[in-house]
Amino acid sequence: MILEKVGKRIKTLRNEKKLSQEKLAFKADIDRTYLAGAEQGKRNISLKSLEKIVTALDCSFEEFFEGI
Amino acid sequence: MILEKVGKRIKTLRNEKKLSQEKLAFKADIDRTYLAGAEQGKRNISLKSLEKIVTALDCSFEEFFEGI
Known part of the structure; x- marks a missing residue:
């Protein structure tokens, strides 16, 4: 499900x-x-x-959705 | 604005x-x-x-957001 994948991705990038x-x-x-x-x-x-x-994570949508 | 970019992308992929x-x-x-x-x-x-x-366009989110 996309919501879980996006949620994990936000957290990963935020921690990075x-x-x-x-x-x-x-x-x-x-x-x-x-x-x-x-x-x-x-x-x-x-x-x-x-x-x-x-935008607040300083990345493009393409980078954000890498691997999704 | 992301809404216009996504809208254009949907149309382009749909036509392709x-x-x-x-x-x-x-x-x-x-x-x-x-x-x-x-x-x-x-x-x-x-x-x-x-x-x-x-999903209906048969592509991943990564492919969909290429260049966005």
Whole structure:
């Protein structure tokens, strides 16, 4: 399921960049609990929200979806 | 804006596979008017809906987001 894969990918990239959930949520201008739910694969994220997260992770959508 | 890029990408891939909107919408189990709106960049598509479309286009998310 795509939600779990995307959630794992967000967490992996966030940890690679040594960002806490608070810092990434702040940078992406989204609520921390929303981000936590997304990382657990519990949020059916919209493209606009995903764009905020991917941009805050400093990567392109292509890089983000590598291997997915 | 990601919605326009994704919309264009859906249309390009759909045309490459010589599928009408009706056929792709049927294959993806989504409403044709929803697909039409998505192709025009007017829909903030959710991951689950995008997964239906990408799967119906027979490609991975990585291939779908090539160059985006």
